[in-house]
Amino acid sequence: MPSFDLTDRVAIVTGGSQGFGKAIAVGLAHQRANVVVAAREPEDVTLGRERPHAPVKPVVDEILAIGSRALGITCDVRNLSDVEKMVNETMSTFGKIDILVNVVGGSWGETFRSGPLLELEDHDFLECYKVNVITAFQCAKAVQPIMKAQGKGVIVNIASGAGINPGTGQAAYGAAKAGVINMTKSMAYEWAPEIRVNSIALGGIETPHRPMWNETIRSTSTNRSAMGRLGTPDEHAGTVLWLVSDAAGYMNGATIEADGGRP
Template sequence: MVRGIPNHLASLKAEGKKPSPTTSPEDASMHNGIFHEYNTTAPKSSSIHELFSLKHRTAIVSGAGAGIGFEVARALAEAGANVAIWYHSNKDAIDKAAAIEKEFGVKARAYQVDVTSASAVKDAIEAQVSEFNNRLDIFVANAGIPWTQGRMIDGELSHYHNVVSTDLDSVFYCARAAGEVWRRQYTASASKTLQNYSGGSFVATASMSGHIANIPQLQSAYNAAKAGVIHLVRSLAVEWVKFARANSVSPGYMNTEISNFIPPETKAIWRGKIPMGREGEPGELKGAYLYLASDASSYTTGTDIRADGGYTAV
């Protein structure tokens, strides 16, 4: 190993040869199953203010019309990012984006996007990259729906397909389209031409349900989908190491509209299983997402952050 130069590249150099220009960043991170040294570099600044700053960056947040997604979008804007908010049917997102833009002095827009359509996701990302200064820095895949039909044997297959399509497939589609942009920006040396660019950051909303089986409610399909999200992100962290980081956040029971269908007596049982004794508020997750989106987490990839009030600690 020549310091900073992988063995196979060093041998090519010694022979007067150059690596193939068609070698993808994914393939260039390792040789024969061994990672190369210095696939990444540390941020130049150690200032907390600069590490958490998202100034000049572009972020897209899906499922951001309300709840966790909206709070995350607002937090990224407060840190300086221009933000594209994706919503499914909640048109209040349009006014919310305008309010974010006015409050934080960044560009914020809302778009209705069908995240269960790979083509719709790709078209939306490409269009918004063009609209937002020809760059993408952060993608938060937050769109999701609950399983509401109890026992899996008795649940409708159409409901299963809808849950998996929204909670897992959409994350894959978003990652695929965003990753294509980040790979393109990497190969175009965007780090030298885009201000404050340090590679992509993909953050998916998983769930503590990807770690445990919830009781007393039964939701096997949802649990399986969220476990899939966690492992997808781990795998992407390895695959994308040259050009993007990939992480997830696993919220516990949160005080959002996604659980409005749950009876109060069931929620009381939940609280009895949470050391903190309460559901979380969406705003309590902002710090985790901001950390993963920013350079403060430059050495963090393939990680899942549990924010569950201690539920999975018991």
């Protein structure tokens, strides 16, 4: 029977310092993987709407306390030089890369906004695409030669239900996440059989920045789920842990809709 055990595998989690990314990083450690937690400098970044970025050290310390090895890397994966630095530091420390989870993304930020189509400008689409698609592309492309040479590797790209069925005000974000979903299929087909690539189309997640949602947005997100609530970071992290394990060894090019069920 295939195992969920990830002993001694090396995983990179981008956006791993908080929320869903942190849950994935810690979950990987509980399955005995060694984890690279990558995120931007907290003092340099505010991801819009008073949502501060979190430092990597507390997550690294938590992983070390679990008993796995960990490496914290501050980088901005929108920049290719930072991506190359992340991969090089990982290889210098661990000598291999088995798993990549591309969590970095978002529907708004300090350089772009979300909203109804007529309120958006070209740069909102371009920046949203860069944050969601280009980041995943650059990271996956950087680890691909390493995984191929190893003869094995797994990549999970975090998409969104908005990439399949966008709501009002999600035009730029939905288009970008649809790009992630389709890029995932291309990666899966081109890089198999050595590398498996899948994506997860997330529904709403109850993370620390969610209290900033107004009640209308929260109600809309909750009502879209047959479960009648938002998902938790740990619930969604469990889907990632399955996809990167040998238990999902025949899953490739798939997009899992983890949204609590759409009524």
